[in-house]
Amino acid sequence: MAVTDTLFEAARAAMARAYAPYSKFPVGAAILAEDGRVYEGANIENLAFPQGWCAECTAIGAMVMAGAKRIVEIGVIAEKMAFCPPCGGCRQKILEFASPDTRIHLYDAAGTARTMTMDELLPFSFQTDTIDRG
Ligand SMILES: [Zn+2]
Numbered sequence: 084m085a086v087t088d089t090l091f092e093a094a095r096a097a098m099a100r101a102y103a104p105y106s107k108f109p110v111g112a113a114i115l116a117e118d119g120r121v122y123e124g125a126n127i128e129n130l131a132f133p134q135g136w137c138a139e140c141t142a143i144g145a146m147v148m149a150g151a152k153r154i155v156e157i158g159v160i161a162e163k164m165a166f167c168p169p170c171g172g173c174r175q176k177i178l179e180f181a182s183p184d185t186r187i188h189l190y191d192a193a194g195t196a197r198t199m200t201m202d203e204l205l206p207f208s209f210q211t212d213t214i215d216r217g
Contacts, residue, residue: 090158
């Protein structure tokens with residue numbers, strides 16, 4: 084199975100476990116990490132809205148807690164939106180564990196992927212060399 088198909092299936096399975104009673108906008112994410120494992124995440128909302136978090140955050144948390152630190156590829160899917168892009172905050176969070184050429188796959192319900200690189204998703208980003216200039 085191609086990596087994009089594996090990430091699609093994992094992200095879709097994660098989306099089914101989303102806790103999104105307020106937005107009713109379930110999102111799933113799946114990361115292929117450097118250790119060869121796939122880490123899943125879904126959005127988890129809270130009545131106090133700012134306390135909820137995105138699917139990408141859950142997947143990153145699962146990856147880090149398992150001991151992996153590098154995202155090889157990541158896939159995202161939303162039930163109600165084809166090719167749902169990560170929000171601005173998640174772009175920065177993904178970048179923390181990614182490279183400019185890391186591939187991000189945005190899926191539609193059929194598993195078709197719209198793929199872009201980290202650099203395309205977050206150009207002119209805030210990176211280590213940005214804060215090393217001090
Ligand atoms: Zn987000």
